[in-house]
Amino acid sequence: MLELRGLIxxxxxxxxxxxxxxxxxxxxxxxFGYAVLAVVMFGFVAVVVLFLIWWERKVSAKMxxxxxxxxxxxxxxxxxxxxxxxxxxxxxxxPKAIDFPIHFWAPVITxxxxxxxxxxxxxxxxxxxxxxxxxxxxxxxxxxxTVIGLxxxxxxSNNKYSLLxxxxxxxxxxxxxxxxxxxxxxxxxxxxxxxxxxxxxxQSNLFKWYVWRQPLGFAIFWVAATAECNRTPFDLPEADSExxxxxxxxxxxxxxxxxxxAEFVNMFTASALAITLFFGGWMxxxxxxxxxxxxxxxxxxxxxxxxxxxxxxTYPRLRVDQLMGFAWKVLLPLAxxxxxxxxxxxxxxx
Amino acid sequence: MSDIFLTNLTxxxxxxxxxxxxxxxxxSRNLFHSAVFLVFTLxxxxxxxxxxxAYLLAAVxxxxxxxxVAMLMxxxxxxxxxxxxxxxxxxxxxxxxxxAVCLFFLGFLIYGLxxxxxxxxxxxxxPDISYKIGTLLMTRYVLPFEVVSVLLLAALIxxxxxxxxxxx
Numbered sequence: 001m002l003e004l005r006g007l008i009x010x011x012x013x014x015x016x017x018x019x020x021x022x023x024x025x026x027x028x029x030x031x032f033g034y035a036v037l038a039v040v041m042f043g044f045v046a047v048v049v050l051f052l053i054w055w056e057r058k059v060s061a062k063m064x065x066x067x068x069x070x071x072x073x074x075x076x077x078x079x080x081x082x083x084x085x086x087x088x089x090x091x092x093x094x095p096k097a098i099d100f101p102i103h104f105w106a107p108v109i110t111x112x113x114x115x116x117x118x119x120x121x122x123x124x125x126x127x128x129x130x131x132x133x134x135x136x137x138x139x140x141x142x143x144x145x146t147v148i149g150l151x152x153x154x155x156x157s158n159n160k161y162s163l164l165x166x167x168x169x170x171x172x173x174x175x176x177x178x179x180x181x182x183x184x185x186x187x188x189x190x191x192x193x194x195x196x197x198x199x200x201x202x203q204s205n206l207f208k209w210y211v212w213r214q215p216l217g218f219a220i221f222w223v224a225a226t227a228e229c230n231r232t233p234f235d236l237p238e239a240d241s242e243x244x245x246x247x248x249x250x251x252x253x254x255x256x257x258x259x260x261x262a263e264f265v266n267m268f269t270a271s272a273l274a275i276t277l278f279f280g281g282w283m284x285x286x287x288x289x290x291x292x293x294x295x296x297x298x299x300x301x302x303x304x305x306x307x308x309x310x311x312x313x314t315y316p317r318l319r320v321d322q323l324m325g326f327a328w329k330v331l332l333p334l335a336x337x338x339x340x341x342x343x344x345x346x347x348x349x350x
Numbered sequence: 351m352s353d354i355f356l357t358n359l360t361x362x363x364x365x366x367x368x369x370x371x372x373x374x375x376x377x378s379r380n381l382f383h384s385a386v387f388l389v390f391t392l393x394x395x396x397x398x399x400x401x402x403x404a405y406l407l408a409a410v411x412x413x414x415x416x417x418x419v420a421m422l423m424x425x426x427x428x429x430x431x432x433x434x435x436x437x438x439x440x441x442x443x444x445x446x447x448x449x450a451v452c453l454f455f456l457g458f459l460i461y462g463l464x465x466x467x468x469x470x471x472x473x474x475x476x477p478d479i480s481y482k483i484g485t486l487l488m489t490r491y492v493l494p495f496e497v498v499s500v501l502l503l504a505a506l507i508x509x510x511x512x513x514x515x516x517x518x
Contacts, residue, residue, distance in 0.1 A: 027356045098366060102386065132476065134405045137410070142412070147416075193481070
């Protein structure tokens with residue numbers, strides 16, 4: 001089978017051999033290894049995001065009976081590469097009245113937080129940067145930094161639209177994080193583990209997918225994750241028609257691009273988490289050794305990214321009061337009910 | 351973190367971040383900047399937990415405190431009268447008594463730390479530590495756990511009551 005783990009190990013052994021041969025101490029080689037790993041992960045994420053932006057434009061075009069980008073490359077595939085190059089060259093306009101350090105660091109924190117999640121996501125058999133024993137907890141903890149980034153962007157811009165956008169998104173993300181975390185508890189209770197590697201290993205075929213035992217948990221998770229990604233129908237933080245562009249109003253050039261990248265990285269993360277916890281992760285649905293594991297991971301994740309795009313181009317936006325009411329009055333009680341039902345189920349069947 | 355040199359290096363860098371961040375938190379004249387530095391400090395503390403192989407503690411530290419600081423930022427923004435550049439007064443006429451109290455506590459802490467033998471466990475931590483902590487919380491320590499829950503619930507209800515008061 002076309003597994004990547006062995007290949008990666010061979011390449012690393014070769015590089016580490018050369019470095020040790022040059023007389024570098026063990027700690028330096030180890031540090032170099034971590035740095036290479038980080039760069040490789042960044043490259044992977046960047047390529048995925050460039051692809052997703054193009055795909056989103058194509059999907060939206062199809063849903064609205066348009067063609068979408070067609071000129072640059074085959075069906076516009078390298079359109080986003082051109083766009084990224086344009087954004088890199090653009091002048092970075094910073095208004096005079098901003099709180100400079102806060103304004104400067106907000107996109108950095110938002111993007112780094114989005115990127116740090118990839119430490120514990122299992123991309124395939126053995127393809128995990130570090131299978132932490134507290135994997136799910138780590139992901140939930142790191143995503144709280146998104147709120148900090150949004151608030152910093154809203155405050156640092158010194159603009160009423162930015163501040164309103166930042167506040168809205170903070171309220172939204174904090175509210176939806178509660179049902180999201182509680183929905184994950186159902187899976188954790190059944191799996192008896194917080195490690196994503198272990199949870200994937202337990203779902204070795206179609207019938208062992210946790211979605212069958214946690215349908216309510218998955219529904220709550222998926223709605224809350226859509227809200228966490230600030231995607232329509234929950235995209236109030238950057239509601240263009242009322243808030244100009246929300247917290248990104250005063251950003252341009254590369255800083256704007258970082259917010260944009262973070263949004264798409266978060267979409268991919270939410271989908272990857274959904275398939276890892278509920279749909280068997282990189283495991284093939286037809287039992288072990290049926291196609292390369294990383295292909296299953298990418299295929300399943302891309303399907304869920306497509307569902308997010310589908311939501312965006314078919315649903316209207318919610319009102320602010322509906323949004324908060326839905327999180328606290330509908331999703332939260334349902335999440336508690338799910339935990340109760342899971343507990344009863346475990347008590348009866350195990 | 352297999353290499354001892356790397357572990358030590360990480361520890362010193364993180365300690366520097368904790369101390370420098372802490373100094374900025376109390377000395378910054380801008381409420382929002384203080385909050386941001388507080389996030390930085392707490393995150394560095396979580397890093398030290400990771401160096402000590404206490405992954406659960408690190409994750410919980412980030413989860414609870416960073417979320418709490420986000421709340422603090424919102425309050426900071428809401429309680430300031432102008433939108434930016436609010437000048438906070440850092441000293442008032444009670445600076446000398448405060449200094450005396452602080453110095454007393456500093457001496458007390460140094461005395462306490464000096465006399466404490468810090469035993470280092472040589473054994474590696476067990477692999478399924480979060481499972482064990484969870485089991486203990488639900489069996490042996492279930493009473494304190496529930497008492498804390500009731501306390502938090504009471505605080506929550508109290509907050510709602512206070513917030514609702516003048517809307518008759």
